Amino acid sequence: MADVTQLIHEYLRHNKKFPHVFCPGCGHGIVLGSLIRSVHALQLPKDDVVVVAGIGCSGRMAVYVDFNTVHTTHGRALTFATGIKMANPRLKVICVMGDGDALSIGGNHLIHAARRNIGVTALVLNNMIYGMTGGQCSPATPQGNTSMTTPHGSLEQPFDAVELVSAAGANYVARGTSFHANMLDRLITDAIQHPGFSMVEALSPCPTQYGRKNKFRDAVSMYEWLKKNTVKLENRKEDDTRIPIGVFRALDRPGLEDRYAELKASLRAKGRA
Amino acid sequence: MPNMNTRRKRVEVFAQGNEAIAEGALLAGCSFFGGYPITPSTEIMEVMSQRLPPSEDGVFIQMEDEIASMGAIIGASLAGRKAMTATSGPGFSLMQEHIGYACMVEAPLVVVNVMRGGPSTGLPTSPAQGDVQMARWGTHGDHSIIVLSASTVQECLEMTVVAFNMAEKYRTPVILLVDEVTAHTREKITIPYRDELEILSRVTPTVPPEWFKPFAEATRAVPAMAPIGSGYRIHVTGLTHDQMGFPTSRPDEVNEAMKRMFRKIDQFYGDIMMVDEFMTDDAEVAVLAYGSVARSARYAVEQARARGVKAGLLTLKTLFPFPRPAVEKLCRRCKHVLVPEMNMGQISREVKRVNNGYTRVRTLNRVDGQIITPSEILKAIL
Numbered sequence: 109m110a111d112v113t114q115l116i117h118e119y120l121r122h123n124k125k126f127p128h129v130f131c132p133g134c135g136h137g138i139v140l141g142s143l144i145r146s147v148h149a150l151q152l153p154k155d156d157v158v159v160v161a162g163i164g165c166s167g168r169m170a171v172y173v174d175f176n177t178v179h180t181t182h183g184r185a186l187t188f189a190t191g192i193k194m195a196n197p198r199l200k201v202i203c204v205m206g207d208g209d210a211l212s213i214g215g216n217h218l219i220h221a222a223r224r225n226i227g228v229t230a231l232v233l234n235n236m237i238y239g240m241t242g243g244q245c246s247p248a249t250p251q252g253n254t255s256m257t258t259p260h261g262s263l264e265q266p267f268d269a270v271e272l273v274s275a276a277g278a279n280y281v282a283r284g285t286s287f288h289a290n291m292l293d294r295l296i297t298d299a300i301q302h303p304g305f306s307m308v309e310a311l312s313p314c315p316t317q318y319g320r321k322n323k324f325r326d327a328v329s330m331y332e333w334l335k336k337n338t339v340k341l342e343n344r345k346e347d348d349t350r351i352p353i354g355v356f357r358a359l360d361r362p363g364l365e366d367r368y369a370e371l372k373a374s375l376r377a378k379g380r381a
Numbered sequence: 382m383p384n385m386n387t388r389r390k391r392v393e394v395f396a397q398g399n400e401a402i403a404e405g406a407l408l409a410g411c412s413f414f415g416g417y418p419i420t421p422s423t424e425i426m427e428v429m430s431q432r433l434p435p436s437e438d439g440v441f442i443q444m445e446d447e448i449a450s451m452g453a454i455i456g457a458s459l460a461g462r463k464a465m466t467a468t469s470g471p472g473f474s475l476m477q478e479h480i481g482y483a484c485m486v487e488a489p490l491v492v493v494n495v496m497r498g499g500p501s502t503g504l505p506t507s508p509a510q511g512d513v514q515m516a517r518w519g520t521h522g523d524h525s526i527i528v529l530s531a532s533t534v535q536e537c538l539e540m541t542v543v544a545f546n547m548a549e550k551y552r553t554p555v556i557l558l559v560d561e562v563t564a565h566t567r568e569k570i571t572i573p574y575r576d577e578l579e580i581l582s583r584v585t586p587t588v589p590p591e592w593f594k595p596f597a598e599a600t601r602a603v604p605a606m607a608p609i610g611s612g613y614r615i616h617v618t619g620l621t622h623d624q625m626g627f628p629t630s631r632p633d634e635v636n637e638a639m640k641r642m643f644r645k646i647d648q649f650y651g652d653i654m655m656v657d658e659f660m661t662d663d664a665e666v667a668v669l670a671y672g673s674v675a676r677s678a679r680y681a682v683e684q685a686r687a688r689g690v691k692a693g694l695l696t697l698k699t700l701f702p703f704p705r706p707a708v709e710k711l712c713r714r715c716k717h718v719l720v721p722e723m724n725m726g727q728i729s730r731e732v733k734r735v736n737n738g739y740t741r742v743r744t745l746n747r748v749d750g751q752i753i754t755p756s757e758i759l760k761a762i763l
Contacts, residue, residue, distance in 0.1 A: 121616075155612050160456075171616060171627065176609045178459060179618035179628075180452070181482055187449040191456025191464070192609060194440045195413055199460070199610050217452075220445040368440070375435040 119144045119154070121174045129168050129240075133319075133327025135286030135312030139233055140169050142289060142310075143202065146296040147175075158201045160189040162209035164240045165314075166233040169204050183213025186221045189228045197227065197365035200300060207234040207248035208241075211267045215247070218269075218307075222276035225304040227363035231296065232269055232307060235314035243317030254321050269309045274357050279304030281357040285311040287334040288353065295355065304363040311338070311351070392572040398537040398564040399467075402493055402557070403428035405541030406465050408575055410582065411491070413440045413464040415453035417472060420505045421561045422495035425467035447472035451479035451492075458488040459617060461608025463545055463582075467493035470512055471502060473519070480554055481520030482619045487596070487604070487642070489548035489583055491541070493557045495564040498750045507750030508561035510672055513727040516556040517701045523639070525646040527653055528556045528701040531563060532675040535570045540698065546581040547653060551645055552603050558700065560723065562673035562752055586613060594624045596638065602645035646702060655698035656707045660686065664693025666762050667711040667718045669732055671697040674721050674753050681758035692762050703731045712739040719761050721745035721753050 116122065130136050147157055154175050161170035163182035170177040176199075180188045189203040210218050210232045221228060237255055238244040245255040245262050248269070252261045274281045280302040284292035292310060299306035313319065313330035324330045341354035362370075396404070403425050406414075414429040426443070433439030440457070444450040447468055454464035468476060473494045483490055496512045498504025503511075516528045527547050531540040537559060544555040586593045586605040595615040597604050607613030620628040621635045629635065646653065659679060661667060666685070670678040675696040685692035695711055697704060711718055712732070717740055720729035729744045736742050745761050747753050 154614060155610060158609055171618075174614060176614050177616045178456070178609075179616065179620065181478055181619060184448060184452045184479070187444065187452025188456035188459075190442070190444070190449070191413070191415060191453035191458075192460045193456075194442055194453070195457035195460035195462045195464075196608075196610050216445055217449055220449070368434070371434055 115144055115148055119148065119174055120172050126172075128172060129165060131316040133313065133315035133330070134165070135235065135310070135314070136165055136169070136233055138286035138289050139231065139292065139310045139312055140172065142292040142296050143231065144173065145293045146300055149293070149297050150300060152200055156198065156200055158192055158199050159204060160185045160192065160201060161204040162206060162214065164206045164209060164238070166204050166206040166209070183209050184217060185209065186214060186217040186228065186230065190221060190226055193226055193228055193365055194368070197369070201228045202300065203228050203230045205230065205232050206239070207232065207236060207269075208238050208246045211247040211269060218273065219276040222273045222278035222305050222307070224364045225277060225279055225361060227304055227365050229299045230305070230307040232309045233312045234269065234309055235312050235318055236266070237314050237318040239314045239317045243321060256321070269307070270356050273307045278307055278357065279359045279361055279363070280306035280355075282307070282355045283309045283311070283351070283353045285334045285338055285353060286313065287331045291353070298355065298358070302358065302360070303366065304359070304361055389574065393569055394572060395567055396534060396570050397424065397567045398531070398534045398559060399424035399495065400428055401534045401537035401570055402467070402541045402559070403432065404572060405538035406491070406545065407432060408538070408573070408578060409463065409542045409545035410580055411463045411465045411545060412436070412438050413454060413457040413462040414466065415442045415444050415450045415457065415464070416466045416468065417444055417447050417450050419469045419472045421497055421564050422467045422469045422493065425493060447475040448479065451476045451483070454490050455479060455483050455486070455488045458490045459486070459609050461611070463489070463549070465491040465493065467495065469495050469497050470499045473512060473515065477519040481522055481524065483554040484520070484524040484526060484642070485619050486617050487552040487606070488554065489552050490554050491544045491548055491557060492554060493541070493559065495559045495561060497561055498748070504750040506561065508673060508723055508752055509748065509750065510560055510674070510723040510727070511748070512558060513700060513724065516558055525553070525643045526556065526701060527551065527553060527646060528558060528699070529655070530558045530671045530698060530700055532672050532696060533563065534566055534568045536698070537563060538570060538572070542578055542580070543655070546579065549581045549583045550603070551649070552583060552606060553646065558672070560672045566673070590614065595626045596622060597624045598641060602641050602648065650702055653699055653702060654704040654707065656704050657696040657698060658707070659694040659696070661693035661695060661711060663691055664711070665691040665716045666693070667715045668692065668694045668758060668762065669697065669708060669711070669718055669720045669728070670694065670722070671700060671728065674723060677753050677755045678721060678758050680755035681762060684755065684759050685762045688763070690762060697728070700728065703735065705735050708732055708735045712736040715740055717741040717743055719743045719745060719758070721758050721761070723747050723753060
């Protein structure tokens, strides 16, 4: 525990804006912990880390961590992150988004960031609901589930962020959960180290909004659900209907910023500067 | 350093307005362009895509849409770059939320809007001046902003440099409004040398990071700005924030922050307000115009003078904050003032507000995608 206390003091803006906004049982704190442990494990200087966040509960993470932090507009965090990374490729840019952020209003930016393969790590905190807005359905809400805006059950099919981002061309795509905290640490560490665009989807329970409306007795039952309904990729059998977790894609193609640097170098060599 | 102007031959080129804007941006030190193509602004982007990658630290990126373009240039600006985007009406509409964000986080950047007929997709290749009030009030919330215009190709270059300077000086987005005629007219321009120009850059902090207040009250009400990655680990948010940059809803802190953001622009009105006066000294009839209309108006004023009518022209180069003193002076003195514009009266509305009953404000409006000709203006003057 001493180690944890040390990390809190080192990486959180402990004199600012606490207590935090996360509800009891919320998975976001665990993901935040993973993010901090990953940065710590990689020994990244705090000045070189930029956390760019969207709007909502996950967006608040940017306030708490003692890095360069930008709290942007709903869904557009990746566009800001793209500008920051291209302006200063030395920076480690981590983009924190919720499922509404990343898959709904920001869906276009997500696929294009993946297509460009820009060296940004996207952390998609998927609680399958709009939490801060009060429990409305999101593009990740499972079909049939109820929410404030799908009182009769959602008719729509949810996005699979992993498949979407893989198809769009990202280098590194993984899924973890806030139940599997150690694994999440590894995934995020891995993602940050990878060149090009990396995305880690973290399934993260929202007991207050999602759980309450979908007959989860308490927060613990939501974590039990995560444990029971997910399966590590390597253990997955063909007819398994559980949600696979693990690393889906890990390529080493150069990121956009590296290709841009190459272009500059070649133009200079040709005397076009 | 000695002034080299006299010994160097100035570079003269035959260029269109859009190319001149790109040239001005590069002279002003723009090293980041993020954009999305849209008629009639696209040539700005095309020139930047040619010129930025070979330059020392130039970054050009074509984003997936205009919302992303604005996001990218705000990010680049926060990371210490002089950044720009260029668009036209429909794209400008999409950018509005992020223009508000840029106002709130006080990110210096330049947005060029080459106006086309509207609303909606309107008339893509025809001139209009319909985005004047949107440039001022397009985003939600109450805010101050600087809006400039240009009426000749040479002015396109010059006003772009001014736009960057003002953006850096006042830490604010600056909108440059051009109309399609100005953007696509080709004429000879002189490209100044960089050392002939006054190029301003944002003030960066000199205090150690632990003393730094990123949104503090400051001289000129413009706080110093630390680029991301420079060792000042600040928080930037579109939420109303305190002097440290953290969200607040305390009325005294909100009030202070909002008032400072207005004050930083309003108190330097004299510096921001740019107008050109032509034969206004003894004018009895004044034409107030901007953009390509000002060129028609100038010819009309000359024609009117030839016929013995004491006409004058006030060309507005700054549209917002509205150049009240210059306009008021003419309203007080002239028998009537005429405001020709390619919209239903977006600047004449400001003129009427400033006029306050001094004289008669006449309007001449065209919204059919056609330019306003000198003879139309002359007829209205006489």
